[in-house]
Amino acid sequence: MAKSGNVPASSGGGFAELRSRLLFVLLAIVVYRIGAHVPVPGIDSGQLAVLFNANGGTILGMFNMFSGGALERMSVFALGIMPYISASIIMQLMTVVSPSLEQLKKEGEAGRRKITQYTRYATLVLAVIQAVGMSVGLVGGGAAQGSATFYLITVSTFVAGAMFLMWLGEQVTEKGIGNGISLIIFAGIVASLPQIISNASTAANNGNSSVNGALSLLGMGLLALITVAFVVFIERGQRRIKVTYPRRQVGNKMYAGQNSYLPMKVNMAGVIPAIFAQSILLFMGSVAQWLSNSNRFHWMNTVSEALKPGATLYVLLFTAAVVFFCFFYTALVFNPKDVADNLKKSGAFLPGIRPGEQTARYVDKVMTRLTLFGAAYIAFVSLLPQLLAALTGVSVQLGGTSVLIVVVVVMDFMSQVQAQLMSNQYESVMKKANLKGH
Incomplete structure (x- = not known):
């Protein structure tokens, strides 16, 4: 009885730490969602809605999705x-180009x-540039008066909000569970789900009977579950290359050779290629749409229509861009020569392969196929x-890139929680072992 009574006490301390980390993550998300509804002063909300409706389907829509509607409201977290994501990617690229950063x-x-x-x-720097550009766009769209006071307040607020979110994400990574930046993006996407489901329900019932609309929604929900299961299956997929360690002698003892595995993920690049490809194409389409409003560039309307999702x-173009960025980003984060x-x-x-150059070529060949x-x-x-919208005629605002981000973040979060639980169980076993020693 005494031994069984020690288990809850020892494990309770570990669970208390896990609970405090989870509460910190929840508090950070609540703060983020509150800030996403605090508007910047001096902006006409009615004209802002008109401005967003006129630029529907452009790159603003993707940024609005990632910000959880904060951009559409022009809140402090717009x-x-x-x-921060753009700066991180730029620094990753610079570490390859610049020898000093690589060192x-x-x-x-x-x-x-x-x-x-x-x-x-x-x-x-990027936040200041984007804040100035956004302020100029608001004034040009008639959503605000272009006074010096407005520019000062708006730019300062936007920059402060972006820097606060960067700090909040770093705090979540340090004191919470999972990657804080990914969790903030996840919270923004999930916050838009109720509106997306409502719009999908309206579109499914539009012109159909209630039974057909319900069947359409049921089919979409079933397809969403299958897609999530497929994403989880692929994200957990690995190509395990067998690695052999030779026999070694330590003192007078001879230790037999051991076998291990070099795990290589199927999707080494994550969701970065999809975000890059979508951002570039939406930016090109947005520029074409904005230029088509001018009489001089009216022919850009054809380009804008061709670049619509x-x-x-x-x-x-999206498929080609994804393939390019997958190989490009994988080459940045994985070097077969270093592995060899x-x-x-x-x-x-590797069994059957000579060490050095041949090993590097073999690993590179496997990585290329993956x-x-x-x-x-x-x-x-x-x-x-x-593709589903083209076949069924029912448009879904939640893009495949957002689905990828949500599933990958949830998988990473669950693995972090499991690692925390395993660590707590290990500490509990060690404490009980020490008690037995006494």
Whole structure:
């Protein structure tokens, strides 16, 4: 009885830490959602709604989705976390181009802190540029008066909101569970789900009987579950390459060789290629749409129509862009030569393949095949809502990229929670073992 009574006490302390981390994440999301509804002063809400309706389907729609509607309301968090994401991606690219940044990356924790500091400075610069551009756009669209006071207040508010979200995301990563930036994007997308479901229900019932509308919604819900299961299956997929460690002698003892595995994910690039491809194409379509309003560039209306989501040219360009960014981003985060060198230094080898150059070529060959399959998977899931809209005529505002982000973030969050639980159980076992020793 005494032994069983020790278990809740020891595990309760671990669960208390997990509970405090979860509460911190929940509090951060609540703060983010409250800030997304606090409007910036001096903006005409009616004219703002007209401005957004006139630019429907452009890159503003994607940014509005990621910000959870904060951009559409022009709240203090209108810029969202996109300046920080853009700065992080730029710094990742710069670590490959710049030898000094590449050296910093290899210096361990001190180098990572320095790169994080540079990322924050880049976030501030991008936030200022985007805030100025957004303020000018509001004045040009008739949603605000272009006074010096308005520019000062609006730019300062937008920049402060973006920097606060960056700080909040870092705090969630440190004191909560999971990646804070990903959780903020997740919260913004999920906050838009009720409105998306309502719009889908209205579109399904429009011109149909209640029975047909209910069947359409049921079919869409079933397809959504199948899509989520497919995403989870692929994201957990790995290609495990067998690695053999030779026999070694320590003192007078001979230890037998051991076998291990080098896990390689099917989707090494994550959702970055889909975000990049969608951002570039929507930006091109937005520019074409804005220029078509001028008499000089009225022919851009044809380009704008061809670059709308669901159009044939859009699908082809999106697929090509996803394939390119998948290979490009995978090459940034995974270097087969480094893997081969590390295996050679530790004395390990792949069965049937010589260490060094041949190992690097083999790993690169496997990674190329996996990346090609992963690119096809990302393009298919991202374009699935548009393909369904073309076949059924029912438009769904939630894009495949958003589905990918939500599922990947939830999977990462659950794995972090499981790791925390396993750590607590391990500490509990160690405490009980120490008590037995006494």
